[in-house]
Amino acid sequence: MEFKDLTKVYEMGEERVHALRGVSARIERGSFWAIMGSSGSGKSTLLSILGCLDRPTSGTYLLGGEDVSALDDDALSDIRLRHLGFVFQSFNLVPQLTVAENIALPLYYQGVPERESARRAEEFANVVGLGKRLGHKPSQLSGGQQQRAAVARALATDPTVILADEPTGNLDTATSVEIMELFASLHRRGKTIVMVTHEPDIAAWAQHRLVMRDGLVTEVRQ
Amino acid sequence: MEFKDLTKVYEMGEERVHALRGVSARIERGSFWAIMGSSGSGKSTLLSILGCLDRPTSGTYLLGGEDVSALDDDALSDIRLRHLGFVFQSFNLVPQLTVAENIALPLYYQGVPERESARRAEEFANVVGLGKRLGHKPSQLSGGQQQRAAVARALATDPTVILADEPTGNLDTATSVEIMELFASLHRRGKTIVMVTHEPDIAAWAQHRLVMRDGLVTEVRQ
Numbered sequence A, B: 001m002e003f004k005d006l007t008k009v010y011e012m013g014e015e016r017v018h019a020l021r022g023v024s025a026r027i028e029r030g031s032f033w034a035i036m037g038s039s040g041s042g043k044s045t046l047l048s049i050l051g052c053l054d055r056p057t058s059g060t061y062l063l064g065g066e067d068v069s070a071l072d073d074d075a076l077s078d079i080r081l082r083h084l085g086f087v088f089q090s091f092n093l094v095p096q097l098t099v100a101e102n103i104a105l106p107l108y109y110q111g112v113p114e115r116e117s118a119r120r121a122e123e124f125a126n127v128v129g130l131g132k133r134l135g136h137k138p139s140q141l142s143g144g145q146q147q148r149a150a151v152a153r154a155l156a157t158d159p160t161v162i163l164a165d166e167p168t169g170n171l172d173t174a175t176s177v178e179i180m181e182l183f184a185s186l187h188r189r190g191k192t193i194v195m196v197t198h199e200p201d202i203a204a205w206a207q208h209r210l211v212m213r214d215g216l217v218t219e220v221r222q
């Protein structure tokens, strides 16, 4: 992933919010990055652009050498489904679906047969410690359990790139370590991981670090 | 706040989840407590019972010496409105209302005149660093900004007791310290604060600590 001079401006009537003011970096395939920075500095905005969920206002973004701005919405949607796993800051679980159905959702969209989907959903639920919760709905889970369901969903398609926005924000230390060990083993298997976190102990699990402030990158540590 | 042998069982068809298995403690007026524990250990469940948002399955809860189980829903609602400020783990902001309207919502329910409500909402928005966001909707805010709006709403009525579920879960270190300094100053002014957190640095701001695991209290540190 290589991005150059990315800007993002949100326009709301008269007002403009400059969420990103020109950020550039190169994230090598198979590397593990932590993005840190103050609240409102643009971390989630950057992650959504890297994850092809949103387009920058200006600047270039090359994903696997390909210019993402040249792709239409369908092509972006296809890339997201086949190569990216996204853990959202507010989880975005579907309230009407069970834990198992939520985790299996991207597999369903990929056209994976029902039985294999269900098997994989159960496997990943177990990996994040939710094996006994398959039939529960999100409203019946604690905050940290919902977060883990969101992590399981992002991993179920075995994506090449994992983008995680505060994946341990609602987890106690011991459970956070379990999730980080999971990420570390995925990284050893060749995945690219870009993780937003505000906790230094969590950022320490990554190889590289990017720090943001007010829509700009203030530090890059390789 | 004094509770004894509190249990909470969630029944979902055939299944029963024992969220609380008998917890007891005494939280003196004007004290500052941190509740820690593993994901799913019952922290949010305990907080919602202390905050009169939910009733225990069994056990007693005395709030200001009064047995809460003897009160009907209207009386509980009245206590919540007049004495308690609650920061939810998932914020629970109203999507259709602006930041200012969200913060002012409890004041509106208390019957405070519009102009005074708006003035106080602006004051608390400034206190949490959202002074420039009054007209924005929650979907236009970052995760940490939404969290701060939820904190401002809990404080706007100047409640005697503040119950906060992971109030800094989405905040960077510097902003977390600002929120903790705010809580510390409220505590110095005599407020009772009960805060769920998984971060030891945040728990360190409290005077006392309660640790939970699997629906039980495993440790009480005075």
Ligand SMILES: Nc1ncnc2c1ncn2[C@@H]1O[C@H](COP(=O)(O)OP(=O)(O)OP(=O)(O)O)[C@@H](O)[C@H]1O
Pocket (backbone or CB within 6 Å): A139, A140, A141, A142, A143, A144, A145, A170, A171, A172, B010, B011, B012, B017, B018, B019, B037, B038, B039, B040, B041, B042, B043, B044, B045, B046, B089
């Ligand atoms: N409405 C509900 N229906 C069924 N079970 C529930 C419900 N709410 C919570 N639970 C269960 O009760 C237990 C305690 O949940 P609680 O939300 O209190 O945990 P917690 O300590 O706050 O966890 P976390 O740190 O992950 O937020 C969990 O096992 C959870 O799945």
Ligand SMILES: Nc1ncnc2c1ncn2[C@@H]1O[C@H](COP(=O)(O)OP(=O)(O)OP(=O)(O)O)[C@@H](O)[C@H]1O
Pocket (backbone or CB within 6 Å): A010, A011, A012, A017, A018, A019, A037, A038, A039, A040, A041, A042, A043, A044, A045, A046, A089, B139, B140, B141, B142, B143, B144, B145, B170, B171, B172
């Ligand atoms: N849909 C939107 N409309 C308008 N402004 C937005 C929108 N989404 C984000 N913003 C603004 O863009 C800026 C960056 O937001 P972003 O969510 O990327 O921050 P962040 O670094 O993730 O913050 P946090 O650590 O609090 O989650 C913030 O000032 C935010 O209010």
Ligand SMILES: [Mg+2]
Pocket (backbone or CB within 6 Å): A043, A044, A045, A089, A165, B142, B143, B144
């Ligand atoms: Mg964010």
Ligand SMILES: [Mg+2]
Pocket (backbone or CB within 6 Å): A142, A143, A144, B043, B044, B045, B089, B165
């Ligand atoms: Mg909780």
